[in-house]
Amino acid sequence: MQPRDLKPDHFKAYPPEARKLATSYVTALQRLPLSFLPSLLREVIDYDSKFPAERKSLEKELANWSALPEEKEKEWVRGFAQITLSTQLEQFDWVNQPAQFVEQLSAYLWTTHQMDRFRKAALDYGDRLQAAVPAEIPPIPRLGIAVIGQQTQGYDRPLFRKLRPQGAHFTRVKPENGLRELLDAAGERAKAHPIPYGHWYIDGGEAAPRDLALTTVSYQALEPTRAAILRKVRAEKDKPGMGPEALRTVLAQMGPAELGFANGVDPVMERFQLKLFTEGSGTQVFSTTFAQWAAREALRRAQPCTLLVRFAPRAKPMNDLLGASQDQATLDPVGALIDGDFGAYYNWLNQQRLPGADKGSFLVWYEDHNEALAIGPGLPKGTESTSAASLKDVLSWIT
Amino acid sequence: MEPYRQSSLVDVSRQVARSRRDFLRTAAGMALGSALMPSGAFARSGTARTKRKVVVITFGGGARDQETFAPEGQENIPHLMRDLLPRSTFFTQVVNRGILGHYVATASLATGVYETINNFASLPPEHPTVFEYFRRDLRRPPSDAWVVAPSNGFNRIGESNNRSYGPGAGARVILPKHLLAAASKGRGDYEHLLRDNYETPYYAPALQGGEFELRQLEEILKLSVDDFKAHARTLSSPDELSVYIVRQLMRQVAPSLLWITMHDIDVAHAGAYSLYIDGIQRTDRLCAEVWETIQKEPEYAGKTTLFILPDFGRDSDEDAGGNGFQHHRTGDPLSRTTWMLALGAGVREGVVYDRPIDSTDLVPTLGSMLDFSTSLAQGKPIQELV
Numbered sequence: 001m002q003p004r005d006l007k008p009d010h011f012k013a014y015p016p017e018a019r020k021l022a023t024s025y026v027t028a029l030q031r032l033p034l035s036f037l038p039s040l041l042r043e044v045i046d047y048d049s050k051f052p053a054e055r056k057s058l059e060k061e062l063a064n065w066s067a068l069p070e071e072k073e074k075e076w077v078r079g080f081a082q083i084t085l086s087t088q089l090e091q092f093d094w095v096n097q098p099a100q101f102v103e104q105l106s107a108y109l110w111t112t113h114q115m116d117r118f119r120k121a122a123l124d125y126g127d128r129l130q131a132a133v134p135a136e137i138p139p140i141p142r143l144g145i146a147v148i149g150q151q152t153q154g155y156d157r158p159l160f161r162k163l164r165p166q167g168a169h170f171t172r173v174k175p176e177n178g179l180r181e182l183l184d185a186a187g188e189r190a191k192a193h194p195i196p197y198g199h200w201y202i203d204g205g206e207a208a209p210r211d212l213a214l215t216t217v218s219y220q221a222l223e224p225t226r227a228a229i230l231r232k233v234r235a236e237k238d239k240p241g242m243g244p245e246a247l248r249t250v251l252a253q254m255g256p257a258e259l260g261f262a263n264g265v266d267p268v269m270e271r272f273q274l275k276l277f278t279e280g281s282g283t284q285v286f287s288t289t290f291a292q293w294a295a296r297e298a299l300r301r302a303q304p305c306t307l308l309v310r311f312a313p314r315a316k317p318m319n320d321l322l323g324a325s326q327d328q329a330t331l332d333p334v335g336a337l338i339d340g341d342f343g344a345y346y347n348w349l350n351q352q353r354l355p356g357a358d359k360g361s362f363l364v365w366y367e368d369h370n371e372a373l374a375i376g377p378g379l380p381k382g383t384e385s386t387s388a389a390s391l392k393d394v395l396s397w398i399t
Numbered sequence: 400m401e402p403y404r405q406s407s408l409v410d411v412s413r414q415v416a417r418s419r420r421d422f423l424r425t426a427a428g429m430a431l432g433s434a435l436m437p438s439g440a441f442a443r444s445g446t447a448r449t450k451r452k453v454v455v456i457t458f459g460g461g462a463r464d465q466e467t468f469a470p471e472g473q474e475n476i477p478h479l480m481r482d483l484l485p486r487s488t489f490f491t492q493v494v495n496r497g498i499l500g501h502y503v504a505t506a507s508l509a510t511g512v513y514e515t516i517n518n519f520a521s522l523p524p525e526h527p528t529v530f531e532y533f534r535r536d537l538r539r540p541p542s543d544a545w546v547v548a549p550s551n552g553f554n555r556i557g558e559s560n561n562r563s564y565g566p567g568a569g570a571r572v573i574l575p576k577h578l579l580a581a582a583s584k585g586r587g588d589y590e591h592l593l594r595d596n597y598e599t600p601y602y603a604p605a606l607q608g609g610e611f612e613l614r615q616l617e618e619i620l621k622l623s624v625d626d627f628k629a630h631a632r633t634l635s636s637p638d639e640l641s642v643y644i645v646r647q648l649m650r651q652v653a654p655s656l657l658w659i660t661m662h663d664i665d666v667a668h669a670g671a672y673s674l675y676i677d678g679i680q681r682t683d684r685l686c687a688e689v690w691e692t693i694q695k696e697p698e699y700a701g702k703t704t705l706f707i708l709p710d711f712g713r714d715s716d717e718d719a720g721g722n723g724f725q726h727h728r729t730g731d732p733l734s735r736t737t738w739m740l741a742l743g744a745g746v747r748e749g750v751v752y753d754r755p756i757d758s759t760d761l762v763p764t765l766g767s768m769l770d771f772s773t774s775l776a777q778g779k780p781i782q783e784l785v
Contacts, residue, residue, distance in 0.1 A: 110499075113513070113515075115730045283670070286669055286670060289669060289671055296722060317671070334673075335671065336673075339671050339672050341672075342724075345716075349717075349723075
């Protein structure tokens, strides 16, 4: 089927809100090339479980397609229209399985050497969209916080090397009550600016006591989900025809109920947490990967104003990822510190990709130690401070 | 399509681009070469063509400049920097324009053509491999071309399904993990050496090993099952196991064309940066060990050229479509651009070439150096080496 053949009835299997959205824009969707449309439908079909920020940007994107004059529209899709597709892809049920289509499209683009062309078309489209429909500036400047190195002693290599050129390195931070001060600051922002899914706390271990206004995700709380997924993997992996791609598809099809979520309490968060395990790579195995990926996805999708991420010690590697021995895995705090240090850099990069980046600030602290690094509009870059300061002081200088 | 892009990261991208030009600026004694300085390779080495040997190591799977030869990465590769680089001709830009999957990219390196086979299927390359060209033109026996490869998928890499070459015409392939699986029969504490796939960290297909592998152990490598198992217990990674097998192979069989595919670095797919760096540091050490073995083994010393190159890089930190070092899915320029180091017989020492070369240039270069035709390869001989 081609996009021009789309009819409202084709969306009858979509969740209610998604169906309504797709149906109201069906005329615009009919005009899009097949190399592009399923990527958009992949977002539309998940509309019911999207965060408010995602919903708003998707609505704007669809409205933009609907309002584009014909000539402009041709210009916008030119790069995608030049991509050739196989008959097999054209015959695929891309309306109801857009994510699977996109996965197959990706493989096809690689094998036909069209990936670079597609990549350029996607980047051009992103630039045009950003210019036409600017993303919203957050109501308060964003604040990112990373806490790394829990339970680490005696690490003597330099930390924050990737971030030092961006901010001020503090070498005499007072560690007492440091985590409490940071969580309180995040909680206060959440209470002062109550925005749905606007203030997050992600912990790679057990979440510390915090203000309930914070949207919280923790590796420890999701242990039953992780165990259910690993059980599923053990059950599926030796079946005939199973491979990495097929297994990924099986996992992507698992629902919240199958994974022990109290279905219906917060479907948006349930779906978000489920995807961390079913779509993330390594999140099932290493808490540091989980924390970094959860932060990336929270920033990309929910676009929070506040994000505090605490990295916890992770399991030693990969001897038997699926075996029962994982349950009693020994920990590697130093490895987790290195992971967290680089993860903090990625958190900052991902925060910088969001609107209002020039006004945002970022703090990374080596937990229970004297070192921190702060980035903010008021702080000189590439500097070092040897003055004693509490984390509360440092936060006050960047927010 | 999300409004989540590379805004305000232009400066960072520029820094990355500049770092390639700064490659090795800090490394002592490296002169900038030019295309007007042909090597003459073996012609200058004084080695009779029939005795020449080539060892290729793919520094895998997937390593970025910034964790290897870029200034901030050099601390991860002390052996390459200190021991091998001063003896090498170094190419700072090896561009892989093909599919960035480890099996298909390694197959492309081995055929000199960008292969399009399914990365996860057990399929042979579609174009003749360097092993087939080498054996046919130089009339070499099967025992003279070997591949030591890391995982299930690579068992077909020794020969293509090209009609003019194909079954029986290529290299012998040895999969050390299969040897260990056969020797241990699933018993003992070897899981850390049998890890076979990092692409999906939770997906670990069962390894197979049986009578064929046990015969390889005893008849070719001259290793008893007990000795092999005892030594394996002292090793910490699959690539260490591979290099152990490589040493045995060099000692017992001494193939003239030996291809070693490393894979430990691909643990990066699990998202733990420290493990990715560990993998690079280990591969650095193992490359030096292979070079040391080349120097020590009489069959190899003084007549062997060693090539070391990643199959490709990994995604850039700056590409919002990826997640940095973790994967190689975006196809961005950083993930396509790596380096190559050539050293040993006939190779000029301490020279850096900054011009881009192609991944597919390796096979025609080997052909020119060893004097066999690579007629179906797409790449071109690297003039600075031939």
